[in-house]
Amino acid sequence: MTQVTTLAPPPASSGAPHGAPSRIRVRGIVKEYGVTRALRGVDLDVAAGEIHGLVGHNGAGKSTLMRILTGIEQPTSGTVEFDGDGAATAATSARPGDVRMAYQELSLAPDLTVAENASLSDARRLRPLRWRAQAERRIAEVLDTVFPGHGIELSRYVGELSMAERQVVEISRALCSDEPRLLILDEPTESLGVDAMRQMYAHLHVLAARGVSILLISHRMNEVLEHSDRISVLKDGATVLTADAGDVTEDDLLVAMGGDVRGDSPRVHDVPVVGDAVAGSGERPAAGETVATASLAGASLPFEAKAGEIVGLAGLAGQGQDELLDRLWFNGLSRRITVPRRRAYVPGDRQTSGVFALWTVADNLAVAAARQLARAGFVSLKARRTLADRWVGTLSIKGGASAPITSLSGGNQQKVLIARAFATDAPLVLLNDPFRGVDVATKDELYTLMKAEAAQGRCIVWYSTENKEVAHCDRVYVFRAGRIVSELVGDEISEERVIAESFDEHQDARDARDATTKDAGAAA
Numbered sequence: 001m002t003q004v005t006t007l008a009p010p011p012a013s014s015g016a017p018h019g020a021p022s023r024i025r026v027r028g029i030v031k032e033y034g035v036t037r038a039l040r041g042v043d044l045d046v047a048a049g050e051i052h053g054l055v056g057h058n059g060a061g062k063s064t065l066m067r068i069l070t071g072i073e074q075p076t077s078g079t080v081e082f083d084g085d086g087a088a089t090a091a092t093s094a095r096p097g098d099v100r101m102a103y104q105e106l107s108l109a110p111d112l113t114v115a116e117n118a119s120l121s122d123a124r125r126l127r128p129l130r131w132r133a134q135a136e137r138r139i140a141e142v143l144d145t146v147f148p149g150h151g152i153e154l155s156r157y158v159g160e161l162s163m164a165e166r167q168v169v170e171i172s173r174a175l176c177s178d179e180p181r182l183l184i185l186d187e188p189t190e191s192l193g194v195d196a197m198r199q200m201y202a203h204l205h206v207l208a209a210r211g212v213s214i215l216l217i218s219h220r221m222n223e224v225l226e227h228s229d230r231i232s233v234l235k236d237g238a239t240v241l242t243a244d245a246g247d248v249t250e251d252d253l254l255v256a257m258g259g260d261v262r263g264d265s266p267r268v269h270d271v272p273v274v275g276d277a278v279a280g281s282g283e284r285p286a287a288g289e290t291v292a293t294a295s296l297a298g299a300s301l302p303f304e305a306k307a308g309e310i311v312g313l314a315g316l317a318g319q320g321q322d323e324l325l326d327r328l329w330f331n332g333l334s335r336r337i338t339v340p341r342r343r344a345y346v347p348g349d350r351q352t353s354g355v356f357a358l359w360t361v362a363d364n365l366a367v368a369a370a371r372q373l374a375r376a377g378f379v380s381l382k383a384r385r386t387l388a389d390r391w392v393g394t395l396s397i398k399g400g401a402s403a404p405i406t407s408l409s410g411g412n413q414q415k416v417l418i419a420r421a422f423a424t425d426a427p428l429v430l431l432n433d434p435f436r437g438v439d440v441a442t443k444d445e446l447y448t449l450m451k452a453e454a455a456q457g458r459c460i461v462w463y464s465t466e467n468k469e470v471a472h473c474d475r476v477y478v479f480r481a482g483r484i485v486s487e488l489v490g491d492e493i494s495e496e497r498v499i500a501e502s503f504d505e506h507q508d509a510r511d512a513r514d515a516t517t518k519d520a521g522a523a524a
């Protein structure tokens with residue numbers, strides 16, 4: 001069990017840093033949804049030209065506060081002043097375009113093109129006849145300025161883009177107006193590649209230097225510490241700490257958030273392993289037995305995953321990792337794929353392919369384990385509830401088993417999907433960047449859970465956009481241009497090695513030469 005270290009939080013500072021005028025001044029904000037008190041008294045000051053980090057555990061109230069700042073929702077009580085205007089809420093004080101936000105849940109319409117999406121939220125007037133060309137020009141300008149080399153075609157439907165590309169569009173869309181006074185970014189880098197992430201932060205510093213205030217919400221403590229001037233911590237709907245970024249450490253933030261300071265042995269309370277948590281669990285392959293194989297086209301190394309292993313899929317975003325997971329999940333009958341009949345999948349995009357929005361947490365969580373829970377073809381409410389209660393406790397899912405899933409915070413919804421997969425008895429679990437939006441303390445617990453599950457004989461195939469997560473894998477396949485270009489085992493696995501393999505242009509040139517020689521040989 002990790003020891004909890006209690007650090008006295010640095011004294012909360014108030015007001016803007018370095019005497020800069022307050023851009024936004026939030027006092028005593030309370031927000032209630034029926035009996036749920038999402039915010040119970042938030043104070044926050046963001047100065048003109050400041051990058052202000054906002055951190056907190058899943059369900060702490062960050063997104064709710066941002067919805068109030070953008071005027072989408074009204075607070076139950078409390079005040080928001082914008083540039084000292086004394087107005088009661090952001091909705092009444094800010095002019096259109098003053099506050100812009102890039103959403104965690106990616107607010108893009110999948111059936112519209114990139115340019116059409118941009119036109120929807122451009123606060124400036126578009127010309128009635130030439131609106132499409134104008135919108136295209138504006139988003140192209142932002143994309144080229146902030147994310148040079150992005151490679152995104154403006155005429156593509158958003159639904160066809162990878163999560164990383166969608167995130168780039170979401171951020172660019174928020175910048176598609178005359179300069180806002182306050183820019184809010186809710187977990188902007190959760191699925192961005194390394195390059196795009198660097199480009200985004202470089203641009204944020206340029207905007208801040210021009211006087212734009214930026215609120216940066218993230219579970220990535222290192223990024224918040226590196227890029228913010230000041231940081232505030234929300235815990236259970238209230239501000240518990242505001243400090244200069246240089247005066248606090250990651251552990252200070254974690255303690256203020258109410259989590260354990262990370263130790264050597266993260267805690268997973270009472271992991272309900274399959275066979276314990278669900279009735280009638282199926283048989284597991286023996287450790288080391290091959291569970292899944294796939295052969296990809298071109299000069300790709302073959303893919304193989306064995307029982308008892310955590311197999312990582314790494315490389316730059318959008319290099320074929322998604323496609324492999326999709327094929328392992330959907331394409332079990334193909335000659336090039338072997339997979340077990342029972343398999344579980346945690347999607348990266350919970351909104352379009354994960355959450356059943358009209359169902360409760362318990363129903364969402366137990367749906368994939370129905371076969372195991374069924375007795376004479378029926379799943380009793382009690383069996384479903386017992387399973388859900390166990391996992392809600394194990395992963396600290398804030399909201400409870402009987403809450404409607406959509407009333408949960410984004411990170412807590414994601415935990416339900418992770419629990420759904422592990423609550424099955426499937427020998428193969430496929431994870432498609434599953435920890436987006438999950439807070440740091442829970443992530444540590446999930447790593448331990450995965451190891452415990454692998455030790456029980458599960459095979460876990462895991463794509464993550466966070467390179468440092470490869471440290472938790474037994475083997476890693478690095479992807480480049482739709483192919484597996486290297487396999488790392490044991491001590492070979494490191495973030496640096498993954499990055500190096502992701503960019504090996506010489507190897508690409510050699511592969512292209514080999515392929516040409518092969519084609520020429522085949523033609524002869």
Ligand SMILES: Nc1ncnc2c1ncn2[C@@H]1O[C@H](COP(=O)(O)OP(=O)(O)OP(=O)(O)O)[C@@H](O)[C@H]1O
Binds near residue numbers: 036037058059410412
């Ligand atoms: N529409 C709603 N109805 C009921 N409860 C809600 C609603 N929206 C938010 N909540 C509750 O308010 C609390 C704060 O949620 P919020 O989404 O603001 O948290 P968060 O800090 O953004 O979390 P995360 O890091 O997971 O995104 C949660 O307990 C959530 O269940």
